[in-house]
Amino acid sequence: MHRACPCADRQYLIPIGKSRDGKLTHWARPETVRAFEKMNQAARAEGIGLHVIWAFRDPELQRAQFEEAKLKHGPRNGIRWLAPPGFSEHQTGWVLDIGDRDNPQADDNPLFSGTRAFQWLLVNAGRFQFELSFHPENWQGVSYEPWHWRYVGTSEARNAFHPQGLHALMVWRKSFAEALRWWLYPAKS
Numbered sequence: 001m002h003r004a005c006p007c008a009d010r011q012y013l014i015p016i017g018k019s020r021d022g023k024l025t026h027w028a029r030p031e032t033v034r035a036f037e038k039m040n041q042a043a044r045a046e047g048i049g050l051h052v053i054w055a056f057r058d059p060e061l062q063r064a065q066f067e068e069a070k071l072k073h074g075p076r077n078g079i080r081w082l083a084p085p086g087f088s089e090h091q092t093g094w095v096l097d098i099g100d101r102d103n104p105q106a107d108d109n110p111l112f113s114g115t116r117a118f119q120w121l122l123v124n125a126g127r128f129q130f131e132l133s134f135h136p137e138n139w140q141g142v143s144y145e146p147w148h149w150r151y152v153g154t155s156e157a158r159n160a161f162h163p164q165g166l167h168a169l170m171v172w173r174k175s176f177a178e179a180l181r182w183w184l185y186p187a188k189s
């Protein structure tokens with residue numbers, strides 16, 4: 001089950017890098033960009049290059065990709081692979097899919113957990129206020145994504161990803177209702 005999360009205001013996002021073919025610019029919140037640049041600098045000092053594969057993702061694009069995932073994995077299994085529109089952490093502007101600069105074939109797939117970049121992130125990302133969103137066997141039941149990291153260095157970001165008290169109750173009630181709706185009516189979107 002994916003958690004409901006806030007959508008970043010597009011106009012405040014700044015570039016955080018380009019796709020490997022240079023055709024696409026990725027965008028994120030300024031605080032995410034600053035923290036990533038510091039982290040990448042520290043990684044480079046140890047001979048490791050981090051590459052941003054995806055950052056902010058528009059909910060509209062998420063809708064199209066979710067429909068694709070449903071076709072590929074079956075209407076009810078799509079949700080395990082991709083969040084339904086409005087529920088992707090990528091819409092927050094605090095989330096990055098990170099790849100190994102020197103290992104493009106590990107982009108966005110389980111091979112990434114075998115890269116030097118991933119091993120480095122496991123040890124060091126916390127220092128830069130990044131954390132892995134979906135661990136193996138995470139209780140949300142989302143597939144393990146070693147490349148998917150979120151920035152939790154501001155109280156706003158922490159509240160979004162680790163809601164507390166009444167806020168948590170509201171967030172999870174909304175998320176549960178949405179998950180149930182997708183389960184019951186997989187064909188509708």
Ligand SMILES: [Zn+2]
Pocket residue numbers: 054090096097145147148149
């Ligand atoms: Zn991701």
